[in-house]
Amino acid sequence: MLGQIARRRLGLLLLLHGQQRLSNGLNGVSFNQLLSKETHRHTQSSFNTSSPISTMSLWPFSFQPRDFSLPNSSWSPEMCKAYDHYNALCDTDTENGEEKKRAPWKKLPSYNRSIKYATGGIHLSKLIQAKARLFTRNVKEQGATFEYVVFVNKEEKSCVCVFQAGRLLEGAPGHVHGGAIATMIDTVTGSLAGYLSGPIMTANLNLDYRNPMPLGSVVLIHSALDRIEGRKTFITCKVTSTDESKLYTEATALFVSISVGHLFGSRN
Numbered sequence: 001m002l003g004q005i006a007r008r009r010l011g012l013l014l015l016l017h018g019q020q021r022l023s024n025g026l027n028g029v030s031f032n033q034l035l036s037k038e039t040h041r042h043t044q045s046s047f048n049t050s051s052p053i054s055t056m057s058l059w060p061f062s063f064q065p066r067d068f069s070l071p072n073s074s075w076s077p078e079m080c081k082a083y084d085h086y087n088a089l090c091d092t093d094t095e096n097g098e099e100k101k102r103a104p105w106k107k108l109p110s111y112n113r114s115i116k117y118a119t120g121g122i123h124l125s126k127l128i129q130a131k132a133r134l135f136t137r138n139v140k141e142q143g144a145t146f147e148y149v150v151f152v153n154k155e156e157k158s159c160v161c162v163f164q165a166g167r168l169l170e171g172a173p174g175h176v177h178g179g180a181i182a183t184m185i186d187t188v189t190g191s192l193a194g195y196l197s198g199p200i201m202t203a204n205l206n207l208d209y210r211n212p213m214p215l216g217s218v219v220l221i222h223s224a225l226d227r228i229e230g231r232k233t234f235i236t237c238k239v240t241s242t243d244e245s246k247l248y249t250e251a252t253a254l255f256v257s258i259s260v261g262h263l264f265g266s267r268n
């Protein structure tokens with residue numbers, strides 16, 4: 001079971017890195033070798049952005065990409081406090097009687113494009129477009145748009161995103177645009193669905209906006225697995241204030257598992 005979860009997680013990490021080599025073969029590197037390298041790399045501190053040289057020979061990326069979900073000077077005290085709260089729950093060995101247990105929380109890294117850092121492969125070369133950028137990470141000015149970090153709880157099959165909405169996300173005067181909120185909900189629920197089910201695309205997203213969200217707000221986006229039915233992964237979502245007293249938005253989302261070929265026009 002844990003192995004299965006770890007492999008699913010690796011599937012998402014490969015997607016997050018835009019790594020499509022599972023379908024192409026891994027250039028002689030076994031899946032388990034890759035898994036152990038990846039597991040090792042992501043058990044390092046969230047603040048440690050350097051990667052051991054020994055992992056780089058097998059890791060198919062040219063260098064360590066920047067993780068955009070680490071604290072920066074635009075983060076408000078409220079954002080930092082929420083980050084610190086969830087970060088403290090990550091990856092610490094907790095004493096449980098005589099046994100040591102790994103914490104169920106994990107911070108997901110976040111990059112500004114899908115595949116820049118991958119090298120080689122026919123499919124990859126088709127996908128590598130110099131100007132492509134991930135929508136939520138495409139503005140250079142820190143704090144102007146989407147500042148966020150996602151923490152996954154693998155045991156509860158849920159995640160929490162801490163999101164600070166920047167000044168360029170205005171919709172109604174002084175408030176966050178509904179499309180920006182939808183973007184974040186798609187991103188967070190999609191991250192969880194991908195973590196649990198591997199390669200997916202959004203098929204359906206339903207939103208209820210309950211209260212206007214002031215620009216500059218820091219909110220929590222809580223997502224949880226509802227159910228998996230065959231290729232369909234159903235996720236529920238709630239956006240609240242950091243003290244959870246105010247409900248901003250509720251959502252449900254359906255993600256459908258796809259083959260990598262789906263992104264290249266084939267429907268197998």
Ligand SMILES: CCCCCCCC/C=C\CCCCCCCC(=O)SCCNC(=O)CCNC(=O)[C@H](O)C(C)(C)COP(=O)(O)OP(=O)(O)OC[C@H]1O[C@@H](n2cnc3c(N)ncnc32)[C@H](O)[C@@H]1OP(=O)(O)O
Pocket residue numbers: 015016017018114134186187188190191194199200201202203204230231232254256257258267
């Ligand atoms: C690999 C990409 C993952 C992204 C990660 C990259 C890394 C980035 C890093 C960080 C971000 C983190 C995450 C971001 C997440 C955001 C993801 C998006 O926003 S994706 C863009 C918007 N979505 C589309 O453009 C889909 C367009 N639609 C399609 O391609 C197809 O319609 C698709 C794949 C959804 C389904 O097509 P079929 O041919 O494969 O499968 P059929 O047979 O139609 O459906 C399968 C089942 O699903 C149900 N279904 C399909 N669509 C439905 C719908 N709209 N409502 C209800 N049911 C639906 C069907 O009834 C069927 O159910 P029955 O198996 O018969 O029970």
